[in-house]
Amino acid sequence: MILLDAIHIILPLLMIVSALIAVYLKDLVAATIALASMSLLLSLEFYILQAPDVAIAEAGVGAALTTAILILAIKATKRTEEEEE
Amino acid sequence: MNQRNILAAAFLTIVAVFLMFSALFMHPFGEPTSQAMDQYIIDNTVGETGANNGVTSVVFDYRGFDTLGEATVLFTAVASVVMLFRRLKK
Amino acid sequence: MNIVDMLLTHAPALTIAIPLLGAFLTPLISRVSEKGRNIFAIIIVGITALFVFLMASEILANGPMTYVFGSTAATVQQSTVIRILFEVDALSIFMAIIGIILSFVAVVYSYAFMEKNTGLDKYYTLLLLMTTGMLGMMLTGDMFNFFVFLEITSIASAALVAFWTNKAKAVEAGFKYIVISTIGALFVLFAIALLYGQYDALNMAKIAQSLGISGFTFIDKIALVLFIAALAMKGGLAPMHMWLPDAYGQAPASISLLLIGATQASLYGLFRIVFTVYGEVISLPAISIGWILVLLGLITMLIGVIMAIIQTDFKRLIGYGAVAELGYMALAVGTGLTIVANADPNITLQTAPFAMKAITGGLFHVINDALDIGLLFLVAGAVYYATKETSLNKLGGLARNMKYTTIFFIIGLLAVSGLPPFNGFASKLLIYESTYQLNPILSIVAILSSILLLAIFVKVLHSVFLGPALPKYETVREVPKSMLLAMAVIAGIIIVFGLFPQVIVTNLVEPAANALVNNSGYLQWLTGGF
Amino acid sequence: MKGMSTIVKTIANIGFPIITIYGLYVIAHGHLTPGGGFQGGAIVASGLALLAVAHGTSWVESKVKEHDLSMLESLGALGFIGLAFLGLLMGGAFFSNFLVDTSMLFGAIPVDGAANINTGGTLPLMNFAVGLKVIAGLFAIVLVMAIATNKEED
Amino acid sequence: MIEMMLETFETGTGYWHPLVWVTAFVIIFLIVYIIRGFGEKKYKKGTGQTQAFLSGNKEYDKQLMHVQSSNLYWGWTEALKWIIDVLKKMHTGNVSDYVLWFVVVMGILLLFVGLM
């Protein structure tokens, strides 16, 4: 059970870290990838919390489609975050 | 740091402290306090809906109306996106 | 079981299902005929209106209705509620009547108003979806269901606010609206989850009962704060009202009208949460949520009127007017709550006389605000339709060519500023007199805001309709008949409500106020009441 | 958006049927294994998105129009709400599971407390309707946004 | 039904009857109209009577004659400038400021309710 407990602690930490990276990065595409990795970690977390249905949905929607839509939007606009005006 | 950012940081901290603090008052992780609704569903899923998957039985049977709402949300989003990218001239 | 009984039994479900079915069918019908689609939308909303009025007559005669989705079995299984259920009491149906009137007028008005635009199939689809979401929020008795309908309403209205995508401001307003709505909805969901975690229930009545048993824990307080903050933001109370003039000002006029309904549905959610779900614990002496509502209402009124005075855009000005009007409702309902919280424990909510009057006034003002502000928005839309201009500085002298529109505007002006004999006066009189009992300053501020509202709209009357005939607008003609019809419907209701307020109050508003304050009626069925 | 290199196209061509079949499996076994209409629909839609990315939007546009997708989505939604209405007519309440415990399609009674592919009443049908709707809806969103991106480049 | 419609509107401390009010209004209007009838009846179209009288000056362009809405209540807005300036500063139109107001209100309410 120690292993499971360790996962229960490590996964949330990794999630927080990748969320912070997604917020921190100036390159929006990179931020989107960080967001996708957060989604994947979240999906894994769902899986170990005994919610396989939600894990599949999160992996399909959160990691794949959200990323696709975000990348499309970034392509239509601008890739880097602007500094102060 | 201008005034706005200080204000924002201060109140964000307050909200953060309260949210973290409320975690202490939640039921312990993994031990829900009450099982009024869910235990009934777990006990009766197979008999009432003929499905193995408890989640599907909730999604389409016990709370099917929510799923209709969810489908409607998706429908709304598609209609909105198609509408926003329509041609403006006839 | 004859057909009427069957329809009546299923009316709560059909009220949601029919506009939803209409929305799903609209893209298909739109392929066949353009005109057919417009009429189809009108018919669908008309049928829904019939169901709403059918339900209203039943509920006002025989008390609340419940409808269980997915089962004919008893609503309560082993002392708990498993399925989603609609619980329609007098308050819900009162709000639903407002919603359906607004929706019907909007769809009739759209017939001519939106004629020259592309993308109308999606427009009507979203309009019907917005109606669905609004009605769903008002009728549902399930927390999560409320959230889902809140999202449907938000998404549909945000897209419709940005309908004219060639206008930068419209798109921005749509973006602001969706961001604000999403954050509000997410915090509502978070609060729902907090309550779910405590009581393992999603039904409002069930949660209310459990709250009464467990008392008022810290988690409940946090959830209540999240509900109040998020729903007050969605309901446009200051200082979180800023999205409202943006969205109201940039949307097509028919959508502004429906947005009023959406905003009030959120406000309804706020009242429902505070009074019904937290009804068992809300009058615990130390906690006076009432004062929070009163203060929010006061700030809202003052900010609304002061900002409205300096506006130069027709629709944005009315948007700020709408903000001020929303303040009256929060003020009145909050006053009712405060009087009870301050009274000695022997006085319950029902027996405190001014509390009831204040809440009656507040609820009566909900319908009056919807009608008055709605009429003004329709007039603004008519002016835009005729002149393609909303800036007050450029408009002028339109009364010569647009006689009926001017008359409707004057009716709306007098009604919104609370002058007799129109409906605004009746509800505002109730609000002034009952808030005076709590604190005279409140009623003074309320009267002051009314006076300022009159001043604001007289300014609009002067600068849009009066003054010399500007050469630019010599060829302006009166708007088409369907738009005039839509305005006339609302103006007619305003006059009827103004002339016979007591009929409306006794038959419609007081049952709603009783249903709001008396949550034992709402919880009755849990113990096998009906 | 232009198509990508031949390698990517080939991989997408091979991957797409696998993803689609997996998605359809998830939809069809929604009431038995983890998954259901939404999850399967999302999987198929991401497969379609993969195809669209590999071949370019103009290629996809020549195959399928967005208003057809929109129509398909309407049909899925109509199927879903139609099942709910059938529940009203035949089961006595909106959304009631009128097929369960009957001898009709998907109506078999679960034996030994375990359901099978032919049980579940309206659940599998609703899964299919929602699956259709989600595939069409999500792919329509991706496609419309991809076309919008395209126009920006012109 | 008719009787119900004629009921007085009770407000707790007072009462109000719209129909009485309307009747009084109509009577006053009739009186005013009769008094108006005593006045000068010689009104001719197309003469100097219909033109704006600006101390003998020529009439300006219509656009100039029209008092613009932003000029109305000029004194009022001047007098309240201090508060209007504050409010204008609040309404930045910036969506992150909107969220800030939400967070501020939520924080205040959390302090107010949570610590009670």
Added chain:
Amino acid sequence: MIANIPYLTVAGLIIIGLYTLLFKKNLIKMVIGITILQSGVNLFLITLGYRMGSVAPIFTGNADNPVMSYPVPQALTLTSIVIGVAVLALMLSLVIHIYRHHGSLHVSKLGGDDQ
């Protein structure tokens, strides 16, 4: 002993989302912030339904009935995820339109009319 770490994670994600909305000036960054906020709420719903040592609420036909995690929060989360992607699509298409009008994604481009 993992105590209430999942709840703290939820609070953390929500705060990160709010931080992004308050301090980041890029519209797409704000959208990302909302997605993070949404993930936090979703995680919260799932943690509510988890029971120690439980299995997923899927029956396999075995006679013994193990402890199962709650199915209702999972169903709610499914709904919430789909709502999230719908909102995301709408927000991003509005962002694209704003970019077409202003050529910039800076949040101060959404100036008000009251200045």
